[in-house]
Amino acid sequence: MAAGASRTWHPCRPVASAVPNLCVGYCFSNAKKSGELVSTDGILELRKRENVISAEPLVQSGDIVVGHGDGMPTWLALLVVSQKSSNAALDLVLKLDNEMAVEIQSQSGNTQKSARASSMVC
Secondary structure, eight states: OTTTTOOOOSSOOOOOOOSSSOOEEEEEEEEOOOEEOOHHHHHGGGGGTTTTTEEEESSOEEEEEEEETTSSSSSEEEEEEESHHHHHHHHHOOOOOOOOOOEEEOOOOOOEOOOOOEEEEO
16 A cells, blocks of 8 residues: 555445335236236336336236136236335335226126236335
């Protein structure tokens, strides 16, 4: 080390904020009914909403999906949002999941718009 130079120490674990700066909530949206997924446009529309970090379809148009009444439900999408508190993040992701317009055409030809969620917040 050169004369007069000082050492700078970088901690492995920097000081964390006492209050979270940002809370993230996420949700895997499940198919409510079985049938053919008509479009993922409703999922993609959520990307335009404020505080949405990600809205990723996990299925494609034309895929056959399974609803909770017929077995293990198909995951339709992963939604990720941010808010100032974990409760607000959870409320927002569940609200967006309920508002998400997903068209599933049942085998009898009826079209249903719905999805349900399994949710977690970090």
